Structure formats: structure tokens, C-alpha cells
Amino acid sequence: MKNEVKIHEVNPLLSDRRSFLKISGLTLVSTGLLLAGCSHDDNEDMPIDDTSLPGIRNGVFDLGSGDFGVLTYAYALEQLEADFYTKVVNASSFNSVFNDIEKQVLTDLYHHEVIHRDFFKAALSGALPKPSTQLLPSLAFNYGAMNFNSRTEVLATAKALEDTGVAAYNGAGKLIKSADYLVLAGKIVSVEARHASAIRSLINPNSKDFAGDDVVNATTGLDVAKDPSKILAVAGGFITTPFTAKYLP
Amino acid sequence: MNILKFIETFADESAMRSTGSRRDSFTQFGNIGKTLAIASIPFGLSSLANKALAKDITATPATPIGALQFALTLEYLENEFYAMALDHGVIPASENGGRDLKVFQQIAAHESSHVKFLIAGLGGPASANFVPKPTFDFTVGGTFDPFNDYPTFLALAQAFEDTGVRAYKGQAGNLISTPDLLTAALQIHSVEARHASEVRRLRGLKGWINGNERGTGMPVETQAVYNGEELTVQAGYNTATLFGASAGSEAYDEPLTTQQVVDIANLFIV
Numbered sequence: 001m002k003n004e005v006k007i008h009e010v011n012p013l014l015s016d017r018r019s020f021l022k023i024s025g026l027t028l029v030s031t032g033l034l035l036a037g038c039s040h041d042d043n044e045d046m047p048i049d050d051t052s053l054p055g056i057r058n059g060v061f062d063l064g065s066g067d068f069g070v071l072t073y074a075y076a077l078e079q080l081e082a083d084f085y086t087k088v089v090n091a092s093s094f095n096s097v098f099n100d101i102e103k104q105v106l107t108d109l110y111h112h113e114v115i116h117r118d119f120f121k122a123a124l125s126g127a128l129p130k131p132s133t134q135l136l137p138s139l140a141f142n143y144g145a146m147n148f149n150s151r152t153e154v155l156a157t158a159k160a161l162e163d164t165g166v167a168a169y170n171g172a173g174k175l176i177k178s179a180d181y182l183v184l185a186g187k188i189v190s191v192e193a194r195h196a197s198a199i200r201s202l203i204n205p206n207s208k209d210f211a212g213d214d215v216v217n218a219t220t221g222l223d224v225a226k227d228p229s230k231i232l233a234v235a236g237g238f239i240t241t242p243f244t245a246k247y248l249p
Numbered sequence: 250m251n252i253l254k255f256i257e258t259f260a261d262e263s264a265m266r267s268t269g270s271r272r273d274s275f276t277q278f279g280n281i282g283k284t285l286a287i288a289s290i291p292f293g294l295s296s297l298a299n300k301a302l303a304k305d306i307t308a309t310p311a312t313p314i315g316a317l318q319f320a321l322t323l324e325y326l327e328n329e330f331y332a333m334a335l336d337h338g339v340i341p342a343s344e345n346g347g348r349d350l351k352v353f354q355q356i357a358a359h360e361s362s363h364v365k366f367l368i369a370g371l372g373g374p375a376s377a378n379f380v381p382k383p384t385f386d387f388t389v390g391g392t393f394d395p396f397n398d399y400p401t402f403l404a405l406a407q408a409f410e411d412t413g414v415r416a417y418k419g420q421a422g423n424l425i426s427t428p429d430l431l432t433a434a435l436q437i438h439s440v441e442a443r444h445a446s447e448v449r450r451l452r453g454l455k456g457w458i459n460g461n462e463r464g465t466g467m468p469v470e471t472q473a474v475y476n477g478e479e480l481t482v483q484a485g486y487n488t489a490t491l492f493g494a495s496a497g498s499e500a501y502d503e504p505l506t507t508q509q510v511v512d513i514a515n516l517f518i519v
Contacts, residue, residue, distance in 0.1 A: 108455065111496035115488050122486040170435045173421070174428035182425055184484060186418040186438065187501040191457060193442035194502075198456040201447055206348040208355035210447040211440055221362030222436035223443070 051247045055134045063136070063228075065247035068128060070175045072136050073228050073248060074185065075120035077168055080238055081161055082117040083141045085110035088158070091148035098151060105198050109158070112195070116188055123184075139241040155203050162196035163215055163224070164235055165189070170225035175248070193223070305515040306383055308507040313427040314371070316420040318380045319507060320434065321367040323416055325382040326514060327409050328364045330395075331357035333387065334406075337396040344399070349451060353406070356444050363437055370433070386519040389470070400466060403452050408471040410445035411458065412505070412513055415474070417441060419504035442502070457499040473513050477503050 054064035054072040063072045088094065089110045098106065121135070128134040147153050169189035176182045197210040215224055228248040306322055309315035334340060335357055340350050371378040387395050387405065395402040417438035424431035446456030454464045461479040463471050481489040481497040488497030505513075 104455075108457065108496070108499065111492040112457070112500040115491055115497060115500040118491065119483055119486045119488060123484045126485065166439045170432065170439055173435045174432050177425075179422040179425055180484070182421050182431075183418065183504060186421050186435070187483070187503065189435065189439055190414045190418065190442035190502040191500055193439035194446035194456045197443040197446035198450060201450060206346050206351065208351050210352065211355060211359065211443040216359060216440050216443070217362075218358070219362060220366050221359040221440060222366070222433060223439040225432050225436050 053129070053134055054136060057244070057246075061136060061241075061243040063243065063245045063248060064134075067176055067178050067181050068124070068134070069245075069248050070172050070185075070228075071120060071124055071127075071181065073172065073232075073245065074169070074188075075117070075124060075136050076139060076239070076243070077165060077231070077235060078113060078117040078120055079136075079139050080141060080235055081113040081165060082110075083139075084143070084157065084161060084238075085113050087143070087148050088154050091154075093149035097149055097154075102151075102155075102202055105202060106154075106158070109162075109195055109199075112191060136243070137241070139239050139243075141238050142240045143238060155199060158199045159196065159203060161235075162192055162199055164231060165192040166196055166215075167224040167226040168228070168231040168235075170223060171227050171231070173225075175228075305518055306511055308511050311423045311507070313424050313430050314378050315507075316423040316434065317367055317371055317430065318378065319420060319510070320417065320437070321364065321371065321380055322383065323413060323510070323514065324360055324363040324367055326385060326517060327413065328357070328360040329382070329385050330387055330405065330409060331360055333396055334402055339396045339399055339402050341399060345451070352447055352451065356406075356410075356448075359440055359444070363440075366433070366437075370430070383518045385517050387517055389516055392470070393468070401468075403448065404467050404471070407445070407448045407452055407454075407464070407467065408474050408513075410441055410448050412474050412510060413441035414438065414445050414502055415505040416510040418502060419506055419510065421504075455499070458502065459495050460498050470516065473509070477505070 052064055052066040052068055054062065054068055056062075063069050063076070085106065088106055091097075094103070094106075124135055125131045143157075146157060166189060169185055169192065173182060173185060173189075176185060196215075200209045200212065203209065216222065228245055232245055309319040309322075331353060334353065340353050342350050344350065368374060368379065371380070373379065387393065393401050393405065395405050417434055420434060421431065421438075424434055449456050449464070452464065452466065458475060458478045461472075461475045461477065463475045479494070479498050480501065480503055481487060481494050483501055488500055490497075
């Protein structure tokens with residue numbers, strides 16, 4: 001199925017989104033999943049050979065497919081993570097709400113995710129044939145009623161974002177054709193998994209939650225892997241800039 | 250093929266065991282990913298394995314099957330290490346209010362699952378692609394005492410988990426032609442990273458690797474696990490620009506080649 005993230009396709013996944021928001025300790029994000037605000041979504045008038053390239057299609061930015069599509073998708077997710085932690089470390093009560101270890105972890109995550117974001121921007125700018133129109137713009141985000149001065153809400157959202165990042169990279173690996181890009185994604189996903197583990201351990205230290213049965217299958221020992229459409233249906237709740245991912249699974 | 254179906258196929262170990270001939274197991278792999286059918290599965294791997302059983306392991310071929318065989322050997326190592334630690338009771342039940350024991354029971358359970366998963370993936374113990382468990386000496390000829398000395402156990406656990414992360418990453422390229430195997434390997438890879446982060450944090454370190462530092466209390470013999478992690482240029486982008494070299498190197502984990510991992514693992518294989 002060509003992935004077209006828009007509201008009527010997102011509906012079947014609302015339970016996922018609700019549980020995500022519940023996990024995050026968030027109230028409903030009112031901006032919804034307006035990833036595609038275009039009324040001409042069903043037009044298939046783009047030349048087939050162009051679908052691998054990100055860019056504006058029918059008035060809305062589409063992530064494309066293939067390696068450029070996957071890298072642009074990763075860039076979108078890293079933009080979200082970087083924006084979230086930037087807000088976390090700049091929140092007015094950051095220094096009083098979190099203890100020293102928590103501040104260290106969250107500051108490190110802020111650094112790592114901003115580095116990942118800027119890395120993708122630089123890599124895509126260098127690799128895309130025409131970055132002026134093909135580079136995903138800086139996205140805007142809305143976290144609804146989330147309180148960035150609440151330890152519980154920040155850590156719960158961080159956990160959801162990091163677990164989502166792991167599942168996203170795990171699911172996207174098979175879509176990458178270049179061995180170099182695959183290794184680059186691999187270099188990042190394990191750091192996301194280290195983050196997820198640390199955040200989970202901050203939330204519930206005296207437990208097996210760092211690699212809990214909710215994310216690591218107790219029979220196979222395998223972590224979660226999800227297709228872009230599943231990830232965007234969830235993470236897209238925070239992203240207010242419209243875009244589509246019609247050519248990613 | 251859907252990954253869940255793939256897992257179900259793997260989970261049916263009895264069916265896998267019934268495949269006696271190499272041709273049969275080859276056919277089963279053909280069902281997993283059509284591209285695997287053209288990947289070369291070298292003859293004589295079982296004789297290689299017999300040699301490995303007698304002494305050191307050697308680098309597996311750069312093929313999907315080779316990657317799975319290589320992964321299985323590493324999982325054998327981790328699985329036996331944690332099983333022995335739990336058997337010997339080296340992890341104090343009271344450590345951190347019981348946290349450490351819960352952590353290592355969970356890690357041990359995952360490594361055991363990985364061993365079973367990979368054996369099934371290779372077609373079961375009767376398959377020509379199967380590789381047997383080497384003989385491990387976690388004392389490295391008496392250098393270490395991990396099953397009586399808890400700090401030593403923790404240090405080796407950190408080394409094995411950080412090695413696991415780098416080892417799986419280094420095999421990704423060998424699995425690029427077999428999407429379902431690649432996905433499964435990535436799903437193990439991130440679990441190893443979750444483990445590594447927690448073990449490091451139990452030892453008072455950050456969950457991520459700063460430069461090529463093995464960290465306080467790590468034996469010098471483990472330095473090979475961390476060499477090369479200090480990289481701060483990724484695809485031409487300088488990751489140290491924004492926040493310095495520490496953050497830049499932490500933000501990326503680096504792969505190890507098959508031979509580099511083999512050299513580390515052979516320290517513990519007799």
C-alpha cells in the first residue's frame with residue numbers, strides 16, 4: 001500500500017496513538033495528525049522515476065522513497081527528538097525538577113539528538129540532487145498540554161520518543177539500499193536504544209524495564225520494528241507541519 | 250515475507266530439526282528471502298566449525314549465513330557467561346536493592362532467546378549451516394575471576410554487551426540482500442544496546458561510549474572493544490562541531506569488523 005498519512009487512514013491506528021499519548025502522560029494533542037493537508041492527495045500525476053526524491057508534490061512535501069526517502073524520514077524523526085530535548089533542557093524548572101544524574105542524561109540526549117538532526121541535514125544537503133527543493137524543511141511541533149516542568153511527563157515522553165526511534169530505525173533498515181547508509185543508520189539506532197534504556201531505567205530503576213517485555217519479545221528476544229506509516233501515525237501527533245510519506249511502506 | 254511469519258517459521262524448531270540435508274535447509278532459507286537463494290552458502294562450514302570447536306574461531310564469510318553463524322557464536326558466549334554467573338550466584342541478591350539481579354536475569358533470558366532464535370534461523374542443529382558452541386574460558390587462563398568477583402563480572406558484562414552492539418552493526422552489510430534477516434539482526438542489535446546501556450549505568454558510567462574510553466575499572470584487555478569509537482566525522486559531517494568531541498563520539502556507535510570481533514572473542518575461547 002502506498003503510504004499516505006492523512007486522517008482517514010490514521011483512524012484505525014488511534015488506539016496506538018492513544019496509548020502513546022497515555023504513556024507520554026499527555027492530554028490529547030489538538031493539532032491532530034494533519035500530516036497531509038492537501039485535497040489532491042489521490043493524484044498520481046508524478047512521474048514514477050521521481051518518487052524516490054523528496055519534495056513538494058501536489059502542494060505538500062512528500063518524503064519520497066528509497067534511500068533518500070528513508071534518510072528524510074529519519075531527518076523528520078530526529079528533528080522531533082532534537083526539538084523535544086531542546087525544550088526540555090531550556091524549561092524554566094529544568095535545574096530544580098531533575099536530579100544531577102537525570103540532568104546529565106537529558107543534556108546528553110539533547111546533544112546527541114541535535115547532532116543527529118544536523119548530521120541528516122548536512123548529509124541530505126550533500127547527497128540530494130537539488131537540496132533547495134528536496135531537503136525537508138524545518139518542521140514545527142506542538143506538544144499539546146504537555147508540561148515541560150513535570151519530571152513525570154518529560155521522562156514518559158522521552159521514553160516514548162526513544163522507543164519509537166528504535167522501532168523506526170529497526171523497521172527502516174531493510175528499506176535502505178546503500179550499505180554505507182545502512183551502517184550510518186545502525187550507528188545511530190544503537191545510541192537511540194542506549195537512550196531508551198537509560199530513560200526507562202531513570203523512570204523505574206529497580207526493574208527489568210530497561211529492556212522490558214513491553215519492547216523486547218520475551219520469546220524471541222527481539223526488539224520492536226515498525227514501518228514508517230505506523231511510526232508517523234504516532235509521532236506525527238507532535239508534528240504540525242504537513243507532509244506526506246506516500247512512497248514509504 | 251512478513252517478519253512475524255518469519256519468526257513463526259523460526260519458532261517451529263521441530264520442523265527445522267527435521268531438515269536433515271543441506272538442500273532442505275537451503276530450500277527453507279529460500280522461503281525466507283528470495284535473494285538469499287543467490288547468496289553463496291559455502292560448503293565445508295561444518296568442518297570449519299569442527300576446527301573452531303577444537304580451538305579458536307575464525308572469521309565467518311561475508312554472507313547472510315555467515316553473519317548468522319557469527320552472531321550465534323557471540324550469543325553462545327553471552328548466554329553461557331550469564332547462565333554461569335547466575336548459577337554461581339556471583340550477582341549479590343541485595344545489590345542495589347535487588348536491581349542488579351533483576352537486570353541480569355532479564356539479560357540472560359534475552360541471550361538465551363537469541364541463541365534459540367539463531368539456531369532455528371540456521372535450520373536447527375542438524376543443518377549443515379549450524380555451528381556448535383565453542384568451549385569458553387571466561388577466566389582467560391586465570392586472569393579474571395568473573396564468577397567469584399562481582400566487579401569483574403560486571404566489567405566483562407559491559408565488554409560483551411558493547412562488543413555485541415559493534416559486532417551486529419558490522420554484520421549489517423552482509424545482510425543487506427536478505428531484508429527479513431537484516432530486520433531480525435537489527436532487532437537483536439538494539440536489544441544488545443539496551444543491555445549495554447544498563448550494564449554501563451550499573452557500573453556508574455554513562456550508557457553511551459565517550460571517545461574510545463573503556464571506562465573506570467575496565468581491564469586493559471578490553472580496550473579493543475572501544476578502539477575506534479572516538480570517530481567524530483560521519484559521512485563528512487564533523488559531529489564535534491556543536492558540542493565537542495565527547496558528545497560527537499557518544500552520538501554514534503561504531504561497527505567492528507568480523508575479524509576484530511573474532512580476535513576479541515578468541516580471548517575467551519579455548
